[in-house]
Amino acid sequence: MITMPGSPDEMKLVSNAMSNATRRKIMSLLKDGSKSKEEIQKITGPAMLDYHLQLLQQAGLVDAKDKLFELTDFGNHFLESKTHTSTGPRKDLSKSKPIDIVEVRQFLPCIADKSKYRIIARLKPPLEGALELLEPLFPRARYSEKLGVLIIQKKNQIITVYSTGNVTMTMVSSIEEAKKILEDLKKDINDAIETGIKSTFGEKIQVDHNEVYKYLPGTNCRICGEQSCYSFAIRLTGNETTLDKCRPLFEQKYAINLEHLQTLMEYL
Numbered sequence: 298m299i300t301m302p303g304s305p306d307e308m309k310l311v312s313n314a315m316s317n318a319t320r321r322k323i324m325s326l327l328k329d330g331s332k333s334k335e336e337i338q339k340i341t342g343p344a345m346l347d348y349h350l351q352l353l354q355q356a357g358l359v360d361a362k363d364k365l366f367e368l369t370d371f372g373n374h375f376l377e378s379k380t381h382t383s384t385g386p387r388k389d390l391s392k393s394k395p396i397d398i399v400e401v402r403q404f405l406p407c408i409a410d411k412s413k414y415r416i417i418a419r420l421k422p423p424l425e426g427a428l429e430l431l432e433p434l435f436p437r438a439r440y441s442e443k444l445g446v447l448i449i450q451k452k453n454q455i456i457t458v459y460s461t462g463n464v465t466m467t468m469v470s471s472i473e474e475a476k477k478i479l480e481d482l483k484k485d486i487n488d489a490i491e492t493g494i495k496s497t498f499g500e501k502i503q504v505d506h507n508e509v510y511k512y513l514p515g516t517n518c519r520i521c522g523e524q525s526c527y528s529f530a531i532r533l534t535g536n537e538t539t540l541d542k543c544r545p546l547f548e549q550k551y552a553i554n555l556e557h558l559q560t561l562m563e564y565l
Contacts, residue, residue, distance in 0.1 A: 314356035319536045320349050331367040344537045390430045395487045396420045398479050416466040416475040423462035433494050441563045504561050506534040512554040514545045
């Protein structure tokens with residue numbers, strides 16, 4: 298019999314445990330069978346590993362037996378239910394309709410570089426569940442199940458494609474450049490719909506702490522427990538802390554910063 302968490306406090310433990318990329322990586326790793334701490338460390342790195350394992354055990358998702366860590370019955374059930382319900386049924390890309398660009402608008406100057414722009418656009422029809430299938434199409438791309446987006450990096454630009462059809466781009470020089478990027482994106486996707494996906498060699502995307510620092514509030518308020526926003530950025534990129542520790546970041550005026558940082562965290 299699978300014991301499911303019932304109280305709000307128990308559900309909060311599960312939600313908190315699964316809110317971190319490293320802990321989700323540990324869960325996925327254990328789905329293939331029991332692992333020792335050393336085996337897990339080879340995949341996730343040593344940073345705060347004891348803390349991550351402790352949170353997963355407290356949430357009832359992971360158990361430890363004879364120095365091996367394994368998913369509990371609830372942990373297995375949780376992963377299966379997320380696979381079936383989080384993104385909906387996987388679509389056959391060939392059954393998708395060709396997309397078109399229906400809107401491009403300049404939104405705000407980029408926070409990291411005031412001479413560049415953050416652009417919002419819209420593709421139609423939305424790709425919905427087929428979006429996940431496009432990840433192999435781009436050399437530097439990652440599909441985030443948590444956010445339901447395809448994240449594409451080109452040099453210092455980050456292009457985020459949402460299953461709803463929205464697209465955001467950062468570090469764009471002009472509307473003309475944005476339109477060129479969108480036209481290339483449209484062509485790549487429509488070619489894939491017509492002829493199928495041709496996988497590219499995926500590159501590992503590195504997130505530098507200096508890039509993360511650019512999007513933090515810069516107040517050095519120490520609410521997060523660090524001496525400065527810069528040291529917080531270093532710990533973030535090392536998976537030694539989490540975004541929710543920076544409370545000012547969740548104020549409305551930092552909404553765009555938070556969105557960009559959440560995207561960057563998906564690469565860690």
